[in-house]
Amino acid sequence: MKQQVLKALANPAQIFHVPYMLALINFFVQFIAFIIIFVLGLVFFNKDVSPLWFLISVIIVHSILAIFSKRDPQLGQIIISKIQLIKLKIPRKLAA
Secondary structure: OHHHHHHHHHOOOEEOOEEHHHHHHHHHHHHHHHHHHHHHHHHHOOOOOOHHHHHHHHHHHHHHHHHHHHHOOOHHHHHHHHHHHHHOOOOOOOOO
């Protein structure tokens, strides 16, 4: 029983070798950035922005996250916990 619990904690759920929450955060940040760039391109420059740039950037950033996640499989939980500490406005000395 303990082995199953430890294995589940040591190996978090992943999407293409990146922790699940980290992959979702990456996708949403990239998607929002693409929407902003697309709207700015239409409004200010009167040009259509190709969605291909969005896909290429998602793949590149996802690959970088996969490399860092291989070194530290708990990277997603570390980032999520840091975000929660920032939301709670805990001082940096305690959040180390």
